[in-house]
Amino acid sequence: MEGILVEGLNKTFREKNRVVEAVKDVSFSVGEGEIVGLLGPNGAGKTTTIKCILGLVKPDSGRIEVGGIDARREPRKAAGKLAAVLEGARNTYWRLTVWENIVYFAGIHGVSLSRGKEYFRYLLSVLKLEDQKDVEVRKLSSGYKQKTAVACALAKQTPIVFLDEPTLGLDVEASYDLREALRKLQAEEKRTMVISSHDMKVIQDVCERVMIISRGRLVTDEKIPDLLALFSARRYKVVISQNGDAAAIRAAEEKALERFPGCEVKRSPQTVEVFVNLSDGRQIYELVDIMRASGAAIETITQEEVDLEKAFLEVVRREARACG
Ligand SMILES: Nc1ncnc2c1ncn2[C@@H]1O[C@H](COP(=O)(O)OP(=O)(O)O)[C@@H](O)[C@H]1O
Numbered sequence: 001m002e003g004i005l006v007e008g009l010n011k012t013f014r015e016k017n018r019v020v021e022a023v024k025d026v027s028f029s030v031g032e033g034e035i036v037g038l039l040g041p042n043g044a045g046k047t048t049t050i051k052c053i054l055g056l057v058k059p060d061s062g063r064i065e066v067g068g069i070d071a072r073r074e075p076r077k078a079a080g081k082l083a084a085v086l087e088g089a090r091n092t093y094w095r096l097t098v099w100e101n102i103v104y105f106a107g108i109h110g111v112s113l114s115r116g117k118e119y120f121r122y123l124l125s126v127l128k129l130e131d132q133k134d135v136e137v138r139k140l141s142s143g144y145k146q147k148t149a150v151a152c153a154l155a156k157q158t159p160i161v162f163l164d165e166p167t168l169g170l171d172v173e174a175s176y177d178l179r180e181a182l183r184k185l186q187a188e189e190k191r192t193m194v195i196s197s198h199d200m201k202v203i204q205d206v207c208e209r210v211m212i213i214s215r216g217r218l219v220t221d222e223k224i225p226d227l228l229a230l231f232s233a234r235r236y237k238v239v240i241s242q243n244g245d246a247a248a249i250r251a252a253e254e255k256a257l258e259r260f261p262g263c264e265v266k267r268s269p270q271t272v273e274v275f276v277n278l279s280d281g282r283q284i285y286e287l288v289d290i291m292r293a294s295g296a297a298i299e300t301i302t303q304e305e306v307d308l309e310k311a312f313l314e315v316v317r318r319e320a321r322a323c324g
């Protein structure tokens with residue numbers, strides 16, 4: 001099984017006067033051929049988790065299996081299953097051309113030019129790198145540099161691939177291009193892939209499942225449509241007219257905030273919009289009762305469209321509240 005298994009992973013960095021618990025008891029699995037997103041704010045522990053799996057950071061404890069191999073016991077054998085593009089690393093040789101880089105990195109991984117040539121050309125075409133094939137990487141824009149790094153990782157033809165923040169620093173168009181390419185590659189190849197990002201659009205576009213990591217902990221692990229459904233069923237917008245009694249509106253806002261911590265209030269000259277995330281759909285009646293008791297006039301109640309961004313923010317906020 002060319003998947004990934006992580007169990008009870010822990011990593012604490014200790015510096016002179018600073019202790020950072022970067023990864024806390026993280027467990028998950030990724031099935032063969034699955035494409036999974038690792039989503040979390042900066043500093044959440046995504047890169048550390050990936051580096052532990054890759055054998056680049058030594059975990060304090062935990063079990064890591066890649067492609068059925070115990071990666072901590074047999075790191076070299078595990079490395080043969082893995083390819084990665086790491087955040088902030090160059091990942092390529094800037095004085096070599098795109099094609100030379102691909103041939104080089106595939107070569108050190110045991111994929112010869114004669115064996116890989118056709119596939120390398122396919123990668124150039126999917127990643128729209130054909131016109132840059134013979135250009136030195138240092139002369140390329142950051143979008144093309146990143147696409148070259150992805151091509152080099154994929155060219156190794158390993159069953160498992162990690163892409164750490166693949167669209168970081170790319171402009172809108174380059175980011176879109178890369179996402180398109182990743183989607184196409186995944187549809188055609190079905191490799192096991194983990195993509196980390198702090199940008200939910202990337203994950204929502206490319207991945208089937210999302211694992212949300214916050215302050216070193218894995219707080220959510222859901223299929224993306226399930227996660228969105230979970231939140232859309234519960235997120236409501238209540239619009240109150242500003243024409244009513246100002247004190248009544250204030251009272252309604254305060255009571256709503258008290259009863260539903262984390263609800264948001266947006267004011268405009270005409271209306272007050274209250275956004276709530278309910279843990280049970282029936283709580284909407286309580287909210288209506290609060291409005292009625294305060295004497296605020298409700299204009300509309302609507303169920304909110306939820307995208308991954310809203311779901312993500314809610315998960316992270318909830319986690320932050322729970323941690324005080
Ligand atoms: N080599 C290191 N030494 C000390 N602290 C580190 C090191 N690498 C990461 N950290 C800290 O661990 C936490 C998680 O970092 P990281 O895994 O890079 O998060 P992410 O990739 O989600 O942005 C951060 O607080 C970061 O400062």
Ligand SMILES: [Mg+2]
Pocket residue numbers: 043046047048087164165
């Ligand atoms: Mg990172």
